Amino acid sequence: MLNSFIFIALPYAALALVLLVTPYRFLSNRLTWSAYSTQFLERNILYWGINPWHYGILPILLAHVVGFAFPGVFKRFLGNPQTLLGVESVLLGLGIFAVLGVLLLLLRRVNSGMLKRVTFSSDWLILYLLLFQAGTGIYIGYFMRWGSQWYLHTAVPYLWSIVSFQPQIEYVADLPLVFKLHAACAFLIVAVLPFTKLVHMLYLPVDFLKDPPLLYRWRSK
Amino acid sequence: MDVRAQIVMVFNLDKCIGCHTCSISCKNIWTDRQGAEYMWWNNVETKPGVGYPRQWEDQERFKGGWVVDGKKLKLKAMGKGPTLASMFFQPNMPKIEDYYEPFDFDYGNLAGAKESKDQPVAEAFSQISGKKIEEIQGGPNWDDDLSGSQVYAAKDLNLKDKKVIESYDSMFMQYLPRICNHCLNPACVASCPSRALYKRGEDGIVLVDQEVCKGWRFCTSACPYKKVYYNWNTGKAEKCIFCYPRVETGQCNACAHSCVGRIRYVGVLLYDADAVEAAALKGDAELVEAHRDVILDPRDPEVCRMARENGISDQWLDAAVASPVYALVKEFRVALPLHPEFRTLPMAYYIPSLSPVLSTWGDTHKLLEHGMIPALETLRVPIGYLASLLSGGNEGVIEEALKKLIALRVQMRAENLRLPADPALLKEAGLDEAAAKRLYRLFTVAGYNERNVIPPQQREEQDPERRKQEAGFGILKKTRGGAK
Numbered sequence: 108m109l110n111s112f113i114f115i116a117l118p119y120a121a122l123a124l125v126l127l128v129t130p131y132r133f134l135s136n137r138l139t140w141s142a143y144s145t146q147f148l149e150r151n152i153l154y155w156g157i158n159p160w161h162y163g164i165l166p167i168l169l170a171h172v173v174g175f176a177f178p179g180v181f182k183r184f185l186g187n188p189q190t191l192l193g194v195e196s197v198l199l200g201l202g203i204f205a206v207l208g209v210l211l212l213l214l215r216r217v218n219s220g221m222l223k224r225v226t227f228s229s230d231w232l233i234l235y236l237l238l239f240q241a242g243t244g245i246y247i248g249y250f251m252r253w254g255s256q257w258y259l260h261t262a263v264p265y266l267w268s269i270v271s272f273q274p275q276i277e278y279v280a281d282l283p284l285v286f287k288l289h290a291a292c293a294f295l296i297v298a299v300l301p302f303t304k305l306v307h308m309l310y311l312p313v314d315f316l317k318d319p320p321l322l323y324r325w326r327s328k
Numbered sequence: 329m330d331v332r333a334q335i336v337m338v339f340n341l342d343k344c345i346g347c348h349t350c351s352i353s354c355k356n357i358w359t360d361r362q363g364a365e366y367m368w369w370n371n372v373e374t375k376p377g378v379g380y381p382r383q384w385e386d387q388e389r390f391k392g393g394w395v396v397d398g399k400k401l402k403l404k405a406m407g408k409g410p411t412l413a414s415m416f417f418q419p420n421m422p423k424i425e426d427y428y429e430p431f432d433f434d435y436g437n438l439a440g441a442k443e444s445k446d447q448p449v450a451e452a453f454s455q456i457s458g459k460k461i462e463e464i465q466g467g468p469n470w471d472d473d474l475s476g477s478q479v480y481a482a483k484d485l486n487l488k489d490k491k492v493i494e495s496y497d498s499m500f501m502q503y504l505p506r507i508c509n510h511c512l513n514p515a516c517v518a519s520c521p522s523r524a525l526y527k528r529g530e531d532g533i534v535l536v537d538q539e540v541c542k543g544w545r546f547c548t549s550a551c552p553y554k555k556v557y558y559n560w561n562t563g564k565a566e567k568c569i570f571c572y573p574r575v576e577t578g579q580c581n582a583c584a585h586s587c588v589g590r591i592r593y594v595g596v597l598l599y600d601a602d603a604v605e606a607a608a609l610k611g612d613a614e615l616v617e618a619h620r621d622v623i624l625d626p627r628d629p630e631v632c633r634m635a636r637e638n639g640i641s642d643q644w645l646d647a648a649v650a651s652p653v654y655a656l657v658k659e660f661r662v663a664l665p666l667h668p669e670f671r672t673l674p675m676a677y678y679i680p681s682l683s684p685v686l687s688t689w690g691d692t693h694k695l696l697e698h699g700m701i702p703a704l705e706t707l708r709v710p711i712g713y714l715a716s717l718l719s720g721g722n723e724g725v726i727e728e729a730l731k732k733l734i735a736l737r738v739q740m741r742a743e744n745l746r747l748p749a750d751p752a753l754l755k756e757a758g759l760d761e762a763a764a765k766r767l768y769r770l771f772t773v774a775g776y777n778e779r780n781v782i783p784p785q786q787r788e789e790q791d792p793e794r795r796k797q798e799a800g801f802g803i804l805k806k807t808r809g810g811a812k
């Protein structure tokens with residue numbers, strides 16, 4: 108029952124939401140599409156929170172995504188125990204970095220006069236979800252060793268089965284509870300993404316790298 | 329040659345009385361909104377002073393504008409790689425304390441307070457947190473008129489000799505009204521990774537597309553004039569829009585329209601877009617001349633031909649000929665760019681202020697040289713100070729402009745009092761009588777239509793749909809903070 112909820116109902120609900128609501132928001136109200144920065148009002152703690160968080164979480168997220176997309180490459184790459192140890196240590200370090208960052212991001216919003224004005228329930232929601240997600244991630248990384256190996260044999264085939272609409276939850280059904288919570292929280296984050304400021308991660312501008320510095324707009328041209 | 333048109337404002341600093349009417353009319357129209365309380369698209373500073381935001385001229389701190397790197401221009405703040413790495417945190421962005429925490433007063437309490445022995449007062453509260461503010465820490469013109477202050481004026485970076493402001497004999501004061509300069513080489517535009525900022529091809533107005541802006545905030549620090557503001561309520565950047573909905577219909581900007589001192593002139597300049605980069609690469613002292621070289625003569629038939637090729641209408645070419653801005657900047661060479669050494673080629677020009685004309689302190693200020701009017705060397709405002717503000721340190725440029733203004737004054741005083749005039753003085757300053765008459769007219773009695781020559785743009789005929797959407801800056805959709 109719990110398994111079908113976490114591994115079938117949740118992911119499909121999350122997929123549906125992210126695929127339908129995101130374009131809707133993009134087309135109907137782009138004015139709210141931003142990271143909604145609060146640096147202007149408070150920058151000292153933000154500095155120590157936002158940098159560790161992003162520099163920690165982005166490589167980890169990338170590792171998850173690339174592992175999902177190209178499991179074969181990863182299997183070969185991680186075949187060497189030395190590499191495996193190196194990769195796991197780095198990812199664990201980044202994870203700790205990220206958790207400390209998101210913890211600061213949470214704390215700075217507590218009891219801050221001006222920030223209160225720009226803090227909404229969705230901000231608390233995503234910060235708590237991300238803290239939980241990163242926290243369980245570290246726990247799994249430390250106590251359930253060689254996650255980057257078994258991830259490729261359990262979660263990855265399971266995720267492929269989800270996206271190909273033939274859910275096979277046997278791959279993950281027998282894993283410990285903490286893994287199930289980690290997965291459930293991930294689906295929740297994906298589900299709330301289009302409703303919150305998390306949409307900012309879908310928009311990393313890169314065009315400017317090749318553009319000339321000045322931009323003109325002509326009415327006639 | 330790539331001829332383009334730019335709509336430009338000139339400020340005659342001699343005539344600014346520091347009344348802030350311009351700031352208020354701008355605020356009432358454009359920034360009387362949540363998140364924009366602290367934005368003063370038009371502000372008026374006391375100089376010497378720290379300005380708004382505090383010490384905006386300090387590019388070692390805010391890293392605004394461009395620097396020359398070998399034979400190339402680059403943004404002072406960072407290149408493209410570091411831009412990507414700074415997406416999460418803006419190292420050079422001003423914080424709210426550099427402006428002030430916006431406040432209002434609880435006027436309701438005046439009428440609604442319970443009966444008591446004491447008079448009710450309207451207490452100040454923060455417009456962000458809503459909390460009571462015991463002691464207001466700052467405001468948009470917090471050092472207004474404090475040009476002798478050791479706390480503020482002494483921190484003015486243009487003031488090399490701080491002793492000047494320590495004594496009543498030598499201290500001086502002037503006002504500096506500022507808007508966005510709608511630069512030819514805008515650093516704000518170049519810094520935006522989302523490419524939300526753009527310069528309009530037709531009239532050169534620099535705008536932020538609110539739908540494209542993702543709130544990365546590089547522009548707020550890249551603009552060396554600190555004229556891009558971050559709206560904490562919408563999470564996006566905003567800036568002076570040169571009142572484009574007014575300008576497009578041939579009316580002048582709200583600030584210029586309401587200016588009590590009638591210090592402002594609005595008109596068209598034609599410029600060569602191909603020459604902009606080379607001009608910005610010049611050395612500090614040559615920058616004012618480089619500005620003038622980029623500006624083209626609207627009476628030159630070749631310029632007109634190329635302008636027409638680029639779609640500039642005859643109406644605009646006529647306006648360029650009649651432009652008071654062209655006269656003041658290029659013909660008479662008395663209007664100078666503010667801090668040209670930031671290399672954005674700012675398109676707002678300032679006529680430097682003369683010093684007060686004193687009548688009784690003959691000995692102290694050696695007034696008798698030209699009758700009542702102080703000579704160049706005895707002007708109270710140090711030339712070096714003006715040079716630091718308006719010519720990239722080139723004192724010759726300032727002297728040239730001041731000489732003209734002084735000669736003009738001497739000439740007109742003689743005329744009014746029917747005294748013998750000294751034509752040599754005019755000639756030495758590079759003016760003749762006809763030129764003096766024109767300048768005099770522009771500076772004094774010129775009416776609205778002479779001070780503002782703004783060709784309408786007939787946008788309603790070009791793209792009525794978009795025009796309808798754009799006119800009016802107010803954000804109508806619900807933003808994140810819930811404000812309408």
Ligand code: HEM
Nearest residue numbers: 142143144145146157164168212233307308311415416417
């Ligand atoms: C694509 C690359 C990304 C960029 C350029 C980026 C940029 C930003 C920026 C500019 C802020 C605002 C910081 C401020 O308040 O000034 C922010 C906030 C935030 N980002 Fe990202 N981000 C990215 C990816 C991500 C990812 C992948 C996640 C999570 C999985 C994430 C989670 C957050 C959260 C939770 C906040 C809010 C922090 C708070 O308001 O307390 N970001 N991000």
Ligand code: SF4
Nearest residue numbers: 508509511514516551
């Ligand atoms: S003055 Fe205006 S156009 Fe120039 S850099 Fe600043 S915001 Fe941009």
Ligand code: SF4
Nearest residue numbers: 344347348350587589
């Ligand atoms: S309205 Fe005119 S005179 Fe008054 S402060 Fe503004 S620019 Fe100066």
